[in-house]
Amino acid sequence: SLCDGDGRYCGEPDIAGCEQCVTRWGGYLGEDISVSDLVARSGRELSGARWLMAPCEDTVRRIRRHFPGLKIEAVALEDDSALRKFIRTGRHSVSAQPLRVCVVGGISQWKGYDALLALAAEIQTHRLPIELSLVGHTHDDDALMALGVRVTGEYREDEVQALIRQQQPDVGLIPSIAPETWCYALGQIWRSGLEAVCFDLGAQGERVSRSG
Numbered sequence: 001s002l003c004d005g006d007g008r009y010c011g012e013p014d015i016a017g018c019e020q021c022v023t024r025w026g027g028y029l030g031e032d033i034s035v036s037d038l039v040a041r042s043g044r045e046l047s048g049a050r051w052l053m054a055p056c057e058d059t060v061r062r063i064r065r066h067f068p069g070l071k072i073e074a075v076a077l078e079d080d081s082a083l084r085k086f087i088r089t090g091r092h093s094v095s096a097q098p099l100r101v102c103v104v105g106g107i108s109q110w111k112g113y114d115a116l117l118a119l120a121a122e123i124q125t126h127r128l129p130i131e132l133s134l135v136g137h138t139h140d141d142d143a144l145m146a147l148g149v150r151v152t153g154e155y156r157e158d159e160v161q162a163l164i165r166q167q168q169p170d171v172g173l174i175p176s177i178a179p180e181t182w183c184y185a186l187g188q189i190w191r192s193g194l195e196a197v198c199f200d201l202g203a204q205g206e207r208v209s210r211s212g
Helices: 014-027 035-047 055-067 079-085 111-128 141-146 158-164 184-191 202-211
Strands: 099-107 131-140 173-176 196-198
Touching: 014 035, 035 202, 055 202, 079 184, 099 111, 099 158, 099 184, 111 131, 111 141, 111 158, 131 141, 158 184, 173 184, 184 196, 184 202, 196 202
Parallel strands: 099 131, 099 173, 173 196
Antiparallel strands: none
């Protein structure tokens, strides 16, 4: 997830920096292997592949940074030009109404849970005219709901568009604080007709920027 133990994006340091992070925070690999050995093994495996694909140019650049010289092709997982045709701009036209912001997906720490919680607290503290809804779930929905966030809970793929419409949102939010490799939630937001806001990193930043 490229996050440190504080839930912050690590910035992808060099191998020595990664070793320090794993020594301090631990890891999720489930095997006893150093970062340098893992990178060396991954380099051999990637170099032996007949064809390498990544979902977006951002991911291609990140992989090449750690494995220089690899030939990787960016192959999109959805047709963004078709998805963007659903977008309707100027949704928040009634100034007297609060801005309704909708988040979609299962929101883990690296997907932006802490940022969403902090945003909800800021809205409540300053009584800002913004309403947050989450079409999805987190590891602690109660904390969000205590701050006024409407949470639908887990959903099936065939339910997501109806659930988004029920929130009557003005804009979609992708709160991920680490670079995604694609971000299907962004496609669902666009498919629902909403513009999307995200941090400028990863596939999510690349795709929103290209959308204009």
